[in-house]
Amino acid sequence: MEKITVTTPLLPPLEELTPYLEDIWNRKWLTNNGYYHQLLEKELCKYLDVKYISLFSNGTLALITALQALELQGEIITTPYSFVATSHAIVLNNLKPVFVDIDPNTYNLDPKKIEEAITDKTSAILPVHVYGTPCDNEAIQKIANKHNLKVIYDAAHAFGVKKDGVSILNWGDLSILSFHATKAYSTIEGGAIICHTPEMKKKLDQLKNFGYESETEIPMLGSNAKVNEIQAAYGLASLKYIDNAIASRKRSAELYRKELSNIKGISCLDIQDDVKLNYSYFPIIVNSKEYGESRDCLYFRLRDNNILSRRYFHPLITDFDFYKNHDYKKYDLSISKKTSDNVICLPMHHNLTENNINFIIEIIKGSLK
Ligand SMILES: Cc1ncc(COP(=O)(O)O)c(C=O)c1O
Structure with missing residues (x-):
């Protein structure tokens, strides 16, 4: 009997990937913000209708880096109804997750329940667009503005999702995507952070590259979450489909x-x-x-x-x-x-x-x- 799998990767036709690979072989440049890395960032900005995007080697490192970039402290309000990477990213930043219940109609963090969980230690809200269903951004952002909190959306499931014709990836201070092979759009492993300013884009690019500012300057602590040229090419070849x-x-x-x-x-x-x-x-x-x-x-x-x-x-x-x-x-x-x-x-x-x-x-x- 044929197995029906829960998902299957969006594989670009092999013959369409080959020319990219030949070009990468000719260029002899495999990683570190290469030609295809830059091209994919550009194409994704266009496709997703967002201003700035920084590619990451996976969604988890994107999430960890997004929280790091906002220099958060104390407690982060989030949902227990998500993939464990959501709250792991909080804990890995030495922050404390505070778990609040979901809305029964969307399975997303319930804005009506957020305020009672806010204390003087709260610095951000981390909601998830579960299954790609948009969160109630209006209500969440209103609460965040009132209490001076950051909002980071885990949009791992929300590639290309729009509300009223506008990309929901533009919501909040930062949004993260996952391009894991099980996702609708993938770079095999991969992810991204969407941000609003060139300054934040530069900071995110530094944070995913050991914190380098230049060959001799490291003003901040960064990990290695870069995307290689082969994965970027895979992403470009898949985008057509x-x-x-x-x-x-x-x-x-x-x-x-x-x-x-x-x-x-x-x-x-x-x-x-x-x-x-x-x-x-x-x-x-x-x-x-x-x-x-x-x-x-x-x-x-x-x-x-x-x-x-x-x-x-x-x-x-x-x-x-x-x-x-x-x-x-x-x-x-x-x-x-x-x-x-x-x-x-x-x-x-x-x-x-x-x-x-x-x-x-x-x-x-x-x-x-
Ligand atoms: C809601 C959610 N957040 C974060 C992640 C982490 O993404 P990645 O697997 O690319 O690290 C996933 C991946 O499955 C996810 O579903």
């Missing part, structure tokens, strides 16, 4: 929604009218009482039928040993917990066929066991 890939994901999402709407106990994420999504993920919530089977039973039944879905995000960040063993502040996280206990991300990628989806639906319906 991203619109078609997203269109294909959209068709799959629409088919899933139509077919799942008749299955009792299965619900899909709400969609907002004014948002252009990238269809990165297809999460469903299993209401076991109505559906007649638990989320985990469905997950394993799908797996027994060679359908690889993912309990994403499960466990909650706050349920991992590291976070349980540290005394980080947590507010009532009941909605995050309920979501994490009942969510499944179904297979979603640009190569998914109608037959694949129909088969997945039959398994969920229970008509094939």
Whole structure:
């Protein structure tokens, strides 16, 4: 039986990558802000409709560096309903995560619950556009302005997402992207920070290159998070295919929604009218009482039928040993917990066929066991 994977990488045609590789071989310049690195930054600014972008070797280092660049202190308000890199980046900066619950309709940090978590130690808010659904930026930014806090968006899932025709990557002080192979757009491993000023762009470029200002000057502590020429070329070759890939994901999402709407106990994420999504993920919530089977039973039944879905995000960040063993502040996280206990991300990628989806639906319906 054919395996239906939860995702598949957006591979550019090999023959289109080869000329880039030949040119890189001729140039003999493999990393350190090379020709293709610069070109990809330029092309991504155009494609994403953002002013400044700094490429990183992965989304986690982008997030760590974004927090470092803003010179934050004390406590950062964030969500437990995310990939663990979100809060790891806080802790790796010697800052303290403060976990606040999510909105049941978007699964994003709930702005209504942020203010009660603000103390005189709070320096920033780190929300996540979960599954690419935009956060309530207006409400979050209003709170941030009132309390003089920075906002850093973990936009790892939000490549190309727009609200009212404007890129949501322009929100907040900084936004980060992940270009991991599992993401809608990838550079195999990779990531980026989007910022608003040339001064911040310069600082981010220095921070990802050991803090170098010039050959003999290092005014700040920096890591090594540079992107090599081969990955940048891969990113350029893939960029041509991203619109078609997203269109294909959209068709799959629409088919899933139509077919799942008749299955009792299965619900899909709400969609907002004014948002252009990238269809990165297809999460469903299993209401076991109505559906007649638990989320985990469905997950394993799908797996027994060679359908690889993912309990994403499960466990909650706050349920991992590291976070349980540290005394980080947590507010009532009941909605995050309920979501994490009942969510499944179904297979979603640009190569998914109608037959694949129909088969997945039959398994969920229970008509094939
Ligand atoms: C929400 C979120 N933040 C951060 C990251 C980290 O990105 P990367 O895997 O590129 O380090 C991921 C990656 O899966 C993610 O999903």
